[in-house]
Amino acid sequence: MKRILLRTTIVATAFVVFGFFSIPGTAQDINWDSVEGKEITLLYPGQGSWEWALTKSTHSGATKFRQGKTCSACHEGEEQDMGNLIVSGEKLEPQPIERKRGFIPVNVKVAHDGENFYMRLEWIEQGINGFPAMDPDYEIKITVMFDDGTVAEAKRAGCWGTCHDDATGMASSSGSELKKYLSKSRVKNTRTGGGTNYKPDAEIAALAASGTFLEYWQAKLNHDQAPVPVDGHILKSRDENAETAISVSSQDMHGKWVVVFSRPLKVPGDYRKAIVPGKTYSFGLAIHEAYAAKRFHHVSFEHTFVLDKGEAEFVAPRR
Numbered sequence: 193m194k195r196i197l198l199r200t201t202i203v204a205t206a207f208v209v210f211g212f213f214s215i216p217g218t219a220q221d222i223n224w225d226s227v228e229g230k231e232i233t234l235l236y237p238g239q240g241s242w243e244w245a246l247t248k249s250t251h252s253g254a255t256k257f258r259q260g261k262t263c264s265a266c267h268e269g270e271e272q273d274m275g276n277l278i279v280s281g282e283k284l285e286p287q288p289i290e291r292k293r294g295f296i297p298v299n300v301k302v303a304h305d306g307e308n309f310y311m312r313l314e315w316i317e318q319g320i321n322g323f324p325a326m327d328p329d330y331e332i333k334i335t336v337m338f339d340d341g342t343v344a345e346a347k348r349a350g351c352w353g354t355c356h357d358d359a360t361g362m363a364s365s366s367g368s369e370l371k372k373y374l375s376k377s378r379v380k381n382t383r384t385g386g387g388t389n390y391k392p393d394a395e396i397a398a399l400a401a402s403g404t405f406l407e408y409w410q411a412k413l414n415h416d417q418a419p420v421p422v423d424g425h426i427l428k429s430r431d432e433n434a435e436t437a438i439s440v441s442s443q444d445m446h447g448k449w450v451v452v453f454s455r456p457l458k459v460p461g462d463y464r465k466a467i468v469p470g471k472t473y474s475f476g477l478a479i480h481e482a483y484a485a486k487r488f489h490h491v492s493f494e495h496t497f498v499l500d501k502g503e504a505e506f507v508a509p510r511r
């Protein structure tokens with residue numbers, strides 16, 4: 193893997209003049225060289241849903257997970273092997289895509305400046321490779337999903353807390369379009385998911401008011417074009433916010449990408465989590481590459497960040 197990385201980087205550097213897009217007053221202000229990065233490995237998850245993971249007969253980690261062990265506690269360091277197994281079609285993937293890779297290493301850095309939080313993500317793309325164009329509009333979408341400790345399943349399972357067996361393209365999909373959701377938005381949840389057994393709107397609104405939702409930020413990317421920032425939330429469904437609060441800058445080196453998300457620490461209005469020093473946030477990452485859509489993406493297990501100091505894998509220094 194190291195060899196491939198090096199080669200691609202050299203090719204990429206030759207094209208460094210291409211595609212640098214940024215919004216004034218955001219990412220450039222951070223001296224990223226002074227911030228330590230860590231690698232997170234995203235794996236191809238196939239149809240491995242929340243319900244699948246909770247079922248003993250399909251997943252031998254189910255019992256321990258139900259008893260309190262997190263996904264990362266068992267699987268950290270195994271992402272490459274797991275992704276390779278699933279992408280091959282041997283497990284959890286009835287529609288394997290030839291030549292698709294099983295995992296994506298992403299270098300992650302976080303920082304803040306007292307007003308904004310920043311997350312910098314750097315990775316090497318696989319290229320289009322003749323893969324099916326499921327989303328013809330954007331070659332790549334990179335997404336951060338996070339929570340402030342309100343949603344228990346996000347803390348213990350990251351994105352898996354929203355990934356249900358009856359969502360579009362998943363094993364129990366009934367053909368009706370279901371995006372990501374939290375089980376708490378449903379009256380009843382079974383092995384196949386919560387379906388359309390929605391709680392009444394007033395109850396959903398109360399959940400939202402108590403912070404029971406996940407916030408997500410997404411950058412939609414094409415080569416040589418400015419990134420398109422989108423944010424939203426997940427509760428009853430995955431819903432885009434009417435107006436985005438995030439800024440995205442991207443550096444496209446035709447092979448290597450650097451994307452920096454930023455968002456004010458506090459954003460007024462619904463469906464925004466306040467980002468405050470000392471609190472531990474859980475987050476997950478996803479990449480849809482080569483025009484992939486829906487479940488045909490790569491995802492991370494759960495990780496954590498904190499501002500200034502505290503208990504987390506990623507500590508965002510003030511810069």
Ligand code: HEC
Nearest residue numbers: 240245250251252253256257261262263266274277349352
């Ligand atoms: C107690 C340890 C443990 C925990 C906690 C755990 N797993 Fe697993 N997981 C396993 C073992 C062992 C396997 C391999 C055999 C199997 O599938 O039962 C596995 C297999 C998998 C696989 C299939 C790929 C493979 O390598 O076989 C996926 C996907 C997966 N786990 C996801 C998760 C997710 C998501 C969570 C959290 C919701 C989780 N696991 C929690 C132990 C665990």
